[in-house]
Amino acid sequence: MAQVLSQQVINQRRLITPEGINLQVQLADIGARIAAYTVDQLIINFGLIAAFFIIVLGGISAGPEVAVTIFILINFFIRNFYYMFFEMGPKGATPGKRLTKIRVASRTHARLTANAVFARNAMREIEINLPLSFLLMSGESVDGWIALLGLLWSGIFLFFPLFNKDRLRAGDLIAGTWVVRAPKPFLASDLAAEKENLDSHFVFTPEQVEAYGVHELHVLENVIRANEKQTVMDVANRIRKKINWDKSVSEADLDFLKAYYAALRGRLETRLLFGVRRKDKFDKS
Amino acid sequence: MAGQITLKSHRFRTEREQGWRDLEIILKAIEGRGIKSLTDEQIVALPRLYRSTLSSLSVARATSLDQGVIVYLESLSARAYYVLYGSQHGLGKRMATFFLRDWPLAAKTLWKETVVSVVLTILAAIIAFVLVTNNADWFYTFVPESLASGRTPVASAETLRETLYYDGDSSGLGLFASYLFSHNSKVAMFCFALGFAFCIPTAILLLYNGFVLGSFIAVFSEKGLGFEVGGWLIIHGATEIFAIILAGAAGIHIGKAVAFPGELTRTESASKAGGTAALLMAGVVIMLFFAGLLEGFGRQLITSDWLRYAIGFGTLTVWLIYFYGPRRVEAES
Numbered sequence A: 001m002a003q004v005l006s007q008q009v010i011n012q013r014r015l016i017t018p019e020g021i022n023l024q025v026q027l028a029d030i031g032a033r034i035a036a037y038t039v040d041q042l043i044i045n046f047g048l049i050a051a052f053f054i055i056v057l058g059g060i061s062a063g064p065e066v067a068v069t070i071f072i073l074i075n076f077f078i079r080n081f082y083y084m085f086f087e088m089g090p091k092g093a094t095p096g097k098r099l100t101k102i103r104v105a106s107r108t109h110a111r112l113t114a115n116a117v118f119a120r121n122a123m124r125e126i127e128i129n130l131p132l133s134f135l136l137m138s139g140e141s142v143d144g145w146i147a148l149l150g151l152l153w154s155g156i157f158l159f160f161p162l163f164n165k166d167r168l169r170a171g172d173l174i175a176g177t178w179v180v181r182a183p184k185p186f187l188a189s190d191l192a193a194e195k196e197n198l199d200s201h202f203v204f205t206p207e208q209v210e211a212y213g214v215h216e217l218h219v220l221e222n223v224i225r226a227n228e229k230q231t232v233m234d235v236a237n238r239i240r241k242k243i244n245w246d247k248s249v250s251e252a253d254l255d256f257l258k259a260y261y262a263a264l265r266g267r268l269e270t271r272l273l274f275g276v277r278r279k280d281k282f283d284k285s
Numbered sequence B: 001m002a003g004q005i006t007l008k009s010h011r012f013r014t015e016r017e018q019g020w021r022d023l024e025i026i027l028k029a030i031e032g033r034g035i036k037s038l039t040d041e042q043i044v045a046l047p048r049l050y051r052s053t054l055s056s057l058s059v060a061r062a063t064s065l066d067q068g069v070i071v072y073l074e075s076l077s078a079r080a081y082y083v084l085y086g087s088q089h090g091l092g093k094r095m096a097t098f099f100l101r102d103w104p105l106a107a108k109t110l111w112k113e114t115v116v117s118v119v120l121t122i123l124a125a126i127i128a129f130v131l132v133t134n135n136a137d138w139f140y141t142f143v144p145e146s147l148a149s150g151r152t153p154v155a156s157a158e159t160l161r162e163t164l165y166y167d168g169d170s171s172g173l174g175l176f177a178s179y180l181f182s183h184n185s186k187v188a189m190f191c192f193a194l195g196f197a198f199c200i201p202t203a204i205l206l207l208y209n210g211f212v213l214g215s216f217i218a219v220f221s222e223k224g225l226g227f228e229v230g231g232w233l234i235i236h237g238a239t240e241i242f243a244i245i246l247a248g249a250a251g252i253h254i255g256k257a258v259a260f261p262g263e264l265t266r267t268e269s270a271s272k273a274g275g276t277a278a279l280l281m282a283g284v285v286i287m288l289f290f291a292g293l294l295e296g297f298g299r300q301l302i303t304s305d306w307l308r309y310a311i312g313f314g315t316l317t318v319w320l321i322y323f324y325g326p327r328r329v330e331a332e333s
Helices: A002-011 A030-062 A064-087 A095-099 A114-122 A124-136 A143-159 A170-175 A191-197 A214-226 A230-245 A253-273 B008-033 B040-063 B069-086 B092-111 B113-135 B138-142 B158-167 B172-180 B181-193 B200-222 B224-258 B268-300 B305-324
Strands: A104-106 A177-180
Touching: A030 A095, A030 A104, A064 A114, A095 A104, A104 A114, A104 A230, A114 A124, A114 A170, A114 A177, A114 B181, A114 B268, A124 A143, A124 A170, A143 B200, A170 A177, A170 B268, A191 A253, A191 B008, A214 A230, A214 A253, A214 B069, A230 A253, A253 B008, A253 B040, B008 B040, B008 B069, B008 B200, B040 B069, B069 B305, B092 B113, B092 B268, B092 B305, B113 B138, B113 B224, B138 B200, B158 B200, B158 B224, B181 B200, B181 B224, B181 B268, B200 B224, B224 B268, B268 B305
Parallel strands: none
Antiparallel strands: A104 A177
């Protein structure tokens, strides 16, 4: 859990809206970006193969040269404008990026402009196609050493995102953009609301709800939402022991946790209103 | 007893939830079908719902320990922010601004860099011309086999003349298409893309381009075809070489910003310069497209030298006036 939290903090960046609220955007992780790129490339290439067959089947009458030319033109347009077209839209993301729930955004408070999207995608040429072309260079036309040096040099661009803290591609650097997570807003149900259905015998003394802080509350929330039998039992027993709670015969572990969660949250939120935020159980405030 | 009465944070949530849901519906409509699909009521409600959601987020962060609500509000607010403060111009309007103002303005702003790339190209062309004229072997140093395609110093005047007026059997369309992937548009792309390595690769590419140019002119003029090769070059070169020079200027602009960021950080400086440079580069792509048309059709159909010169200088004048001519200063939109 601690590791997950710190990972979140590492990825977190400030984004202050003109209204003065810090939105705390999360950077997209490399895995998501590679996945998005792969999906986009698959779409582009399947599209091209489909276009090829359509043109070949329909274009024979007009002569093979015309058909090939039209295909080359389509190839040029799709390869160059696929990313620009989608990233200029309101979602700021290609289908691949939508699938992995990430998007392109401006690094500053400024709008994401069409120019920025253009710049970011114009650089793709040297970032991915240049290393590829060095890699595919045959030994006949160029000296192997030169190809190797070229590959190393162009590899700098390819691995650029791994070596800076904001995970910028060279294109992002120049365009003033970055790629952030854009999860679909999902409102989870309020666990505290479920306590009405529970037995009324869950009554905790002030000492009992003093046992934990905010960190433990959030861990408890995750445990209840995940609802894994073994974990729920372990956690419930641990809490019962800590607060000296006598388990009644018919008491279900999950119900106990939900009731305690509601009580603990009520207590901590009340104190929050008075300006005291108790971080965790070691926090004596 | 704590926990027995309804929690304040829960009441807060139930009271505000409807507003959040409404905002979600509006955002979905905008992202899916554009802002025009909204009803009047939704348009009026949007800014109010956006602000109240942001304020909900602040309140929730300060008073609620319900992680679900905070995570939800953060992603909803971010999504609304991107929609509201995203790019709002239609594609048509954006295109119009680009051609009427942004592109020529970018070219004008980078005039110093443009002068530098012109000087580099011409300098290299002169050096190559002098070297190749004195010793034809230099030609093979400057021009790779694939580019020369028979137009070497050992070729006869007749062969050379033929290449100026006849481009093989392929049709204009085919030439145009192959042009898009040709050597020169790659040079332009790389001039821009490699610029941020402190201008050095861009300068080398510009010099190299000038060497090739000078070598070809030298080979042709040695056989007494100087005037003819001029016409052959200028009819599309006025657009194409100009495009490469502008691409070089864009690259140099970025490289300069990275090397000498001034008071900004290097990243900030690069992205600031990148904006203008990218605008110019978008224009360069259009110019290369145009040059491709000229190469595919113009060079094939127009074989009169004078007409070639006229068209070449004509397009050059048009570009120069378009970029650097005086224009009405419009208010920033």
